[in-house]
Each structure stands twice: as C-alpha cells, then as structure tokens.
Amino acid sequence: MDATRQQIAHLMRRAGFSCSAAELDRRAALGLDATLSELLHYESQPDLPPLFDPASRTPATTPPLTMGDIQSFWIHRMIKSPRQLQEKMALFWHGHFATAQSKVNNTGYMLRQYLFFRDHALSDFRTILQGISRDPAMLVWLDNIYNTKKSPNENYAREVMELFSLGIGNYTEQDIRQAARAFSGWQVKNGEFWINIRDHDFSTKTVFGVSGRLNGDDIVDLLIAHPATAQFMARKLLRFFASENPAPEWVNRIAGVFRQTNGSIRSTVEAIFRSPEFYAADTRNRTHKSPAEFAIGAVRELESSASHSEVRRHLRLMGQDLFNPPTVKGWDGGPSWMNTSTVLARINFAGYVTGVKAGKLAATQLYQTLLNSGVKTPADAIGYFEERLNSLSVAAETRTVLTRYLNSTSSGVTGPFRLTQASADVKVRNMVRLLVSSPEYQFNMECAAPLPQPAPADSSPEAAPHTPRPGRRLYG
Amino acid sequence: MEITRRDFLQNTFAVLSATSALSFMSPRTVLAQAAMDGSAPATRRLVLVQLQGGNDGINTVIPYRDPAYTRNRVNLRYNSNEALPIGGGGMALHPSMTALRDLYNVGRVAVIQGVGYPNPNRSHFESTDIWETAAADPYGYNARLGWAGKLLDEIHDLRGGLTQGVSISDQLPLSLISEKSVGQTIDDADQYRIQVNLSTEKANLLTAYRTMYDLAATEADAVKTVRRTGSDTFYSTIQFQEAIRTYQSFASYPTGGLGPQLQSIAKMIVGNSPTQVYHAIIGGFDTHTNQRYGHGQLLKNLSDSLAAFYTDMEKHNRHQDVTVITFSEFGRRTYENGSSGTDHGAASVMFVTGGLVKGGFYGNYPSLTDLDDGDLKFNVDFRSVYATLIRNWMGADATKLLGAPYPILDFFAG
Structure with missing residues (x-):
C-alpha cells in the first residue's frame, strides 16, 4: 500500500466510518486533496435516501417511533451514506451535547435533534449553540422547560458552560445563577420551541461582568466571545478526530483557526485534517476506536450485510447506545471504552459480523x-x-x-x-x-514505516512471518 | 513473588479445563491459604451501591415532624400518615421504602445522617470524583485511583492472591480503579460468555482467543492494555459461568434497576467468586423536575433490591460476610424548586446494611434552618464511613489509605 493510499485509509477511518477496499481504490485514484474536499464539502455528494421520511413520522403520529426506528435510521446512514463526514460530525455533536432518550422520553424529539446536528454538521459554532439552546430534546433533557422567572432552574445554564463551551473553572456559581435567568421561559409548546414571556425574566443580569437585560442568545454570544471556548472546542474536536492526548501546541493552533474563522467548524475540522500531526504514526495507531467506529467500520470494510438491529444491540453492549449517552458529559472515550464487558461485546460482534453469510x-x-x-x-x-x-x-x-x-x-x-x-x-x-x-x-494498528516489499513467501504451517501484502486491488 | 490475577485465573482455567465438572473452589479454602493480617476474615465482601444524580436525602430519611421541612417542601412533602417512622426520633423513611423499613426493624440497617465533606462541589462529575477517590483534591496527586481500588491493592499486599473489583455496569467506576488489578465490568450475568455459532468449532476458536490475548508482543502500551483486557475477559467469562452455575435464588428481586444487578452479585458471592468488592449503579436521581413519582419509584427499587439481596444472602448463610453501602454525589437543596423538583445540594444520607451491621442512626440530622449557602451542613465526613469499612470490615489501614485519620463510626456489631 502506497503512502497516499495509507493516508486516505487513515482519513476515512477518522473523518468517516472507514470504507470498503473498492472505495479506497476509487479515493486513492482521486488523491488525498480531492478526498478531503469531497468529505468537507459533502453537499457535492448525493444524499442517501433515508430509511423512512422523518416528516411523515412526527411525534404525534402513531405508532410512535421506537428507539429501534431512530437508531436504525442513523446506523443505515453511517453504513451507507456517501457523505461520511456529515454522519461522523453528527456523532461528535451527539457526544458533545449529550442528550439521552432515557429522560427525554420522546423519540421524535431525539430524531429531530440528530437531524439538526446533521443539517449543521459543519456550521459555525454560534449557529449550533443557538440552535441547541432552542432544541426541544435539549430543553427537556436539561429541564429548561421548567426554568421560570419565579423559580429559575440552573441545569442548562450550568452545563452549557461546564460541558458545552467553556469547561470547568471558567465561570462562577454566580454566573450560572444569572445565566439561568436569561434562559428562563425558553420552553416547548406543541412540540416547537417558544419563548413564554410570562415566565421569562426581563430584568437585568450580570454574566462574566457584563450587565444588561440579557436573554439566552446574549448568553450564547458571551460564550462565543469567551477565550476559553476556542480552546475547549479545539481540544474536544482533536480528541474526537485525532488523538486522545493532543499536544498543547496543536490545540493552540487549532484554537487559533477556530477564533480566526469565528468558530467555523468546517475550517477548524479542515485544519485538523491538514495538520502534519494528523498523519503521524502515533496519531494513526494510538487511538482507541469508539464502538461506532469499530462496528460500522467492520461492516463497511467487510461489506457485511449486517442487520441494523444487531448493530444497534451490540453498540449498546459495547457502551455506545445511540441516543442514550450515560450522562450529559457524553462518552469519555479512549481507554474507558475497553473493559471486560465491552470487550466481550466486541468479541461477540466480531462473531456476528463475520457470520452473516450473505x-x-x-x-x-x-x-x-x-x-x-x-x-x-x-x-x-x-x-x-x-x-x-x-x-x-x-x-x-x-x-x-x-x-x-x-x-x-x-x-x-x-x-x-x-x-x-x-x-x-x-x-x-x-x-x-x-x-x-x-x-x-x-486501534487499527498499521505499518508505521513504509510497507516492506514482498518477502520470500513462508508457507510452513506453524510460523507465519510478516506476510507479503497483495499489492493488487481486492476486487475486480 | 507477586501472584497476579492472570496467574490465578489461568490456574483456575487449567483446573476447569482438566475436569470440567469441578465446582468452583470454596473461598474458605482458597483464601485461607493466603496469609491474613488477622483482623478480618477473607470471606468478607463489600458492595457499593451508587445512586447517580444526587439523591434527595431529605425525602429519603424524612424529618417529617420538623416545621421547616413542611415549609420548604410544599409539593414534595410526606406527612405522618404517609412516611414510615423508624427509630422513634422523629425520622421516617420515604413511603415507598417498606422493605427497608422491615430490615431496619430487625436491626440490620445503619442510617448515617448528615454525610458530606467540606466546601461542597455541586458539579455531578467533580463531586462524584471526590466521593470515588476520597481524595481532598480529586485532580491532585494520586487521585486517579479509586478509594476501593486502593483498598484492593492493600488487601493484595496483606494477603496476596486475587484482588479485584467487579462492577455490574458497562463502565468501570473510578471507585474501583486500582494499581494492581484491572477491575471487571459485567453487564448481564447469563450473557457473559463468548458466543460461538458452530459448536464443533468452539474448542479451537476459544483456544485461539486465549492464546491471542495471552501472548506477549512488542507493541505500544495501549495495545498491551487492551490485550490484557481481552485476557481478563476470556478468563472471567469462564470463571463467571462456573461461579453462577450452581446458584439458586432464595429471594424475589425487582426485575429492573438494581434488582438484577444485586442478583448478579449474589450469584457471584454464592458461587464463591473470590471478588471482594462489588459495585452496582442506578441513575435518575437528578430530580430537578416532577420528583414525586420518579423519586418514589427509584427509592422503592432501592429498598426492595437491598431487602431481597439481604434475604438471599441470609438464606445462603452468607449475610454475615456481606456489607452493602449506598452513596450519591450530593443531596438536594432544602427547598423545592418551581418545577416540583429539587436542585443540587450538599449533605445527604447513606445506608449500610448487612448481617453484622448494628442498626440505628449515626451522625446527627442536619438542621433545615442553619444552612451553608442554602444547603444542609454535613457533620459526618463520608471518609469516616469509608474509614470504618476499611478498618473494621476489611481489616486494612484506613489512615494510610485515606491519607489522614477520620473518626471511626460504630455501625458494626462486635
């Protein structure tokens, strides 16, 4: 495998859910730049027809969508969508704004939140933060629907700072209390966002030393302007796409791009994929695959006819139940994916995915x-x-x-x-x-060094030394 | 020489492979071989039950006669007709906790009141880290280990042999992170095995799995760790299926929540699994809204599960080997919020149950009017509870493990 092909293989694993050998052949012929451009400007790619039309299945229709329906809806796209980065970004946002059906208890809202992540996969961060602050699933999940002028509920105000933008240590308890009042009255009515002016606190608040009759959008603006946000998001994106332990200089550089482009996620992610560090051996080989990367990757690479229901069942057992992250902090990732129970689920999924005889x-x-x-x-x-x-x-x-x-x-x-x-x-x-x-x-360990030329074949039954790789295309 | 867990498991596997019908070794023989420090029998087991989200202690052990309670809890109030009085001191359990009340009445529940720590942190994640590490600074030196993990390391040093924690969940809790052993997580007892579609291929395939995970290769540490986890997975599935093969339930557990988890733990204990510290977890205690129904369901599940587990242990005559504690990252505010829920608070309540537990109340119920930033003041440091468990239950050096001396409580008999 030549160096370009290897770089593209790595890129497809991280910017998407890996790919089949046939797709790798096609992309290797295109080259790295063109592949990157296709991924980043996914609108140029055809969209995959969805498993069902979400508009036809509103929260009000019967029978209501099941968790199986909405998980399969997404898994289908992870496996088949030509717009791989769009689905991978949706997974990033889902882990970042981790919202769980276990409390929201409304699959229609959960599906709509995913569609929002997908529509704004690479938008600017302000748009995303404004949108999520109005998202019905989020408003229910973090109790903002109960946040009123008379009795403020601090849950959303706390998490939007601690987990969604600034990170801990960059705000005070007082900031949280005041910000909660700014979001008061942001509720859901008939399944849609609305501001209940009777519950909204129009009085003056002071957040990060800024005073005024602040509302939720003002808080979002303050969070966007806060220097900690670029750093926090750069690190989080790097940890998701590149390395469990990105070097501080790398984080700073990516945070700089985030700042200079006013929080453009497309530019920030592009800067990650164009970093020399991204293609270093340590980055390629030392990152634990998430359950979705592992399972969807195996399905795509082997072109297995795995059923959506088996994929989602195993994802749950591997510790990544889609639409049901364990807490608002999302999935910790890295080595925490690997314990005896989740490794057993991976072993049994390997048995399933290779055992589908079709x-x-x-x-x-x-x-x-x-x-x-x-x-x-x-x-x-x-x-x-x-x-x-x-x-x-x-x-x-x-x-x-x-x-x-x-x-x-x-x-x-x-x-x-x-x-x-x-x-x-x-x-x-x-x-x-x-x-x-x-x-x-x-981890997807691969050869760190340029691949060796075919060595003398050794076909003794006991020992299998380093195997010469077939240099040819795998199909056709 | 250090006996590693893998050595132990491999020996176990060799024995099991040689005579597949052999039942699991009795811990009374296995652990008796290991040297003891003499202060606690090695058959003792500790079960940590985590109530995730911050349990409302005020509506768990209720000061139902306190006018301040009535004032603060308008929609979320239980009066004397509803709450279940225990101990005669003006305290009552939540109405859904009849099973725990009955266990209290036979003297097997210790209620620790006013548990907390100085400068309470109201972030779920940071406060959970504080409870799980028991470190003054959860992000400081040596805070990557769990308090129970350190306990397991200490027991390993004292006695040798197998020390490991098992969590019935899909993620190993920080409490069980240890230096010398890799804790296990077990999701579903009956499904905890490597599935092989073709039975005639099973022996060869399992051998390949075992050798693949046991081999030593020159590779990155992270890969080595996963290889070792694979090995732990392989042996633990064999060991676990063997341990639960003979179990027979003597109690009726709730079918959801903590019920199946505690039953899995019962299977392992009755099956003589050498695991000494277990962890079970139930979420949903972050009751910011409409707390009344949901919190009641959670407490009912907790109460029924603890009682069923006690009964099961008692009928297997293992109740004097087992102590269960409940913990949560914080309590809730004294006053309810506008959405019939409660926001993050501070001091709260813990339960300790077991056949050698001396039932009753420990610590003082915090005042509902003399508050610290709107929240209950603690009077028992949670590390005092840990110190008591470490010293009086597991026979290890609490001051050493916790880094400072904490008062020992008196909730164990004898």
Missing part, C-alpha cells in the same frame, strides 16, 4: 474471492484480510496464533490449511473474526 461474505462468494486473489497459504489468507480491513497490521505473534488456528482440524475440515469451500467458510471466516477481535484492530 453478499461478499456468503460461503461461495468468500471462497471465490479468495481463490481469485490467489490465496493458498495461511499467510496469504491473513494478509488478504489485513489489507481488506483497511491496512491493518497485526503483531507477528498474533499472526502465529491465527496461522495455528487456520491449520487446526475440526468441523470436518482437516488441517493443515488448504483453500477449499469448507475451509473458507469455517476457518477463514473465524480467522477474520479473530482479526476483528484482535487488540490491534481496536
């Missing part, structure tokens, strides 16, 4: 593809799927385990490995399951 993974198709790709030895089979899993590279020791498994005798297949329809269906299929379950795949 399309590219139907028994006959799988065999035919391997045959056409010239797979003969365990090393060939492993190398072929490492490539197909978007340039994964597992440790030599892991490869030895996979080789031993491929050579084992069971289920009517006699070792050592020989490519037959039966061995493809049982042994290769489960070897791919192991690859998807491997520690390396949870």
